[in-house]
Amino acid sequence: MVASNDFFEKKKNWSLLKDQIIENYLKPYIAKILFTRKPLVIVDCFAGKGKFDDEKFGSPLIIAEHIKTVLESDAYLNKMIKAIFIEKKYFRELEENLKGYKGCYSLEGSFEHHIQSISRISKNSNLFLYVDPYGIKSLDFSNFKALAERSFHTTELLMNFNSFGFLREGARLLKYESLLEEFDDFDYELDDKNSIENMNRIAAGDYWQEILTKKSNGEISMFKAEEYFMKEYSKKIQKIYNYSVNIPIRKKTEQLPKYRLIFGTNHKDGLFLMVEQMNKAWKEILDNARGGMKILFEEFLFPDMTVMSHFDVEADILNSLSVEREILYEDLLVKLIEKYGISYYEKEYREKIKGFEKKNKLVVRRNPPHTPKGKPSRSWDFKKFKIYLRSK
Numbered sequence: 101m102v103a104s105n106d107f108f109e110k111k112k113n114w115s116l117l118k119d120q121i122i123e124n125y126l127k128p129y130i131a132k133i134l135f136t137r138k139p140l141v142i143v144d145c146f147a148g149k150g151k152f153d154d155e156k157f158g159s160p161l162i163i164a165e166h167i168k169t170v171l172e173s174d175a176y177l178n179k180m181i182k183a184i185f186i187e188k189k190y191f192r193e194l195e196e197n198l199k200g201y202k203g204c205y206s207l208e209g210s211f212e213h214h215i216q217s218i219s220r221i222s223k224n225s226n227l228f229l230y231v232d233p234y235g236i237k238s239l240d241f242s243n244f245k246a247l248a249e250r251s252f253h254t255t256e257l258l259m260n261f262n263s264f265g266f267l268r269e270g271a272r273l274l275k276y277e278s279l280l281e282e283f284d285d286f287d288y289e290l291d292d293k294n295s296i297e298n299m300n301r302i303a304a305g306d307y308w309q310e311i312l313t314k315k316s317n318g319e320i321s322m323f324k325a326e327e328y329f330m331k332e333y334s335k336k337i338q339k340i341y342n343y344s345v346n347i348p349i350r351k352k353t354e355q356l357p358k359y360r361l362i363f364g365t366n367h368k369d370g371l372f373l374m375v376e377q378m379n380k381a382w383k384e385i386l387d388n389a390r391g392g393m394k395i396l397f398e399e400f401l402f403p404d405m406t407v408m409s410h411f412d413v414e415a416d417i418l419n420s421l422s423v424e425r426e427i428l429y430e431d432l433l434v435k436l437i438e439k440y441g442i443s444y445y446e447k448e449y450r451e452k453i454k455g456f457e458k459k460n461k462l463v464v465r466r467n468p469p470h471t472p473k474g475k476p477s478r479s480w481d482f483k484k485f486k487i488y489l490r491s492k
């Protein structure tokens with residue numbers, strides 16, 4: 101089965117989820133970035149038609165609406181925002197659907213072909229890359245590396261990565277026929293022109309082959325194979341972005357993630373903002389606060405890493421602290437996010453840490469130690485105070 105043929109007929113539930121995430125993130129992200137007084141360029145690298153045949157908005161129209169809000173609102177002093185949409189097959193539909201939206205430009209052809217035009221965007225700009233392909237075959241890692249290393253004012257990446265699809269394609273190319281059965285009811289792309297070399301380029305290494313060999317020998321489960329693969333791939337992402345998080349989107353009926361959303365940024369603030377927004381979006385879905393989200397609530401699981409791998413967040417907090425050396429609160433948060441993804445957000449970690457402080461298990465030191473009024477600071481605002489933690 102090729103996942104792509106009927107993609108735009110009707111928005112699938114797992115697409116709804118992804119769109120909810122980008123929708124939730126864009127508003128605070130745009131507000132924060134435009135505050136830098138530099139231009140923001142959003143590049144939707146695999147844009148699609150713009151909207152689905154059932155009229156639901158796809159990523160291009162979601163992005164275009166956000167730009168429209170900025171351009172029409174008095175609340176934004178900096179209006180230097182635009183979006184570039186790249187689409188290979190449905191360019192005409194995309195252009196038609198984007199008609200009338202200002203600041204939106206579409207490019208016909210492949211992402212790979214247009215990489216040069218993206219890298220020519222002024223370095224003075226903030227760049228947000230949205231990467232939402234059908235499968236994995238166009239995700240040559242060196243393209244993302246080149247863009248990340250071009251030193252734009254800031255760069256962020258949100259990528260839909262079909263890790264299971266990658267492993268399925270890898271098994272096919274390595275001729276592990278018996279493994280293919282395990283992927284039977286999954287959407288994936290088939291491409292006879294694909295090669296092991298191309299898979300190495302996508303994964304930025306050949307480590308995936310050893311993982312599949314272990315799986316083929318019966319040494320590990322498919323669940324573990326996916327986990328190991330993502331661990332290695334995440335290391336590659338961490339080489340080009342200072343901070344990253346990946347969010348497994350899993351159906352209740354399946355143990356393996358349908359896809360993973362990978363987010364990379366060079367700024368801690370970007371990471372914190374993403375985690376908070378994603379966490380909020382998911383909790384809204386779980387609380388079933390919006391009627392329209394009911395279906396998602398019934399079908400998908402909150403991407404709770406604590407459930408996936410039996411982690412212990414309280415032990416991790418305490419183990420990250422040492423008696424001799426202090427750790428910055430925000431650096432501890434980054435460590436926890438790298439492990440727990442969007443399972444928690446800052447306030448929840450903070451409450452646990454405050455609990456430990458009360459029980460005398462750790463010491464908190466703030467710099468400056470006092471508020472402007474001269475009172476000892478109790479603040480957890482790590483933008484205003486340097487907050488250091490150590491074990492007792």
Ligand SMILES: C[S@@+](CC[C@H](N)C(=O)[O-])C[C@H]1O[C@@H](n2cnc3c(N)ncnc32)[C@H](O)[C@@H]1O
Pocket residue numbers: 107119145146147148149150151157158159160186187188189190209210211212232233234238
């Ligand atoms: C999953 S869809 C994108 C959906 C879109 N994000 C949305 O929310 O509506 C992937 C799109 O990428 C296009 N495409 C496939 N290969 C491409 C490539 N190499 N470069 C650019 N676009 C490509 C496909 O035609 C398809 O429209």
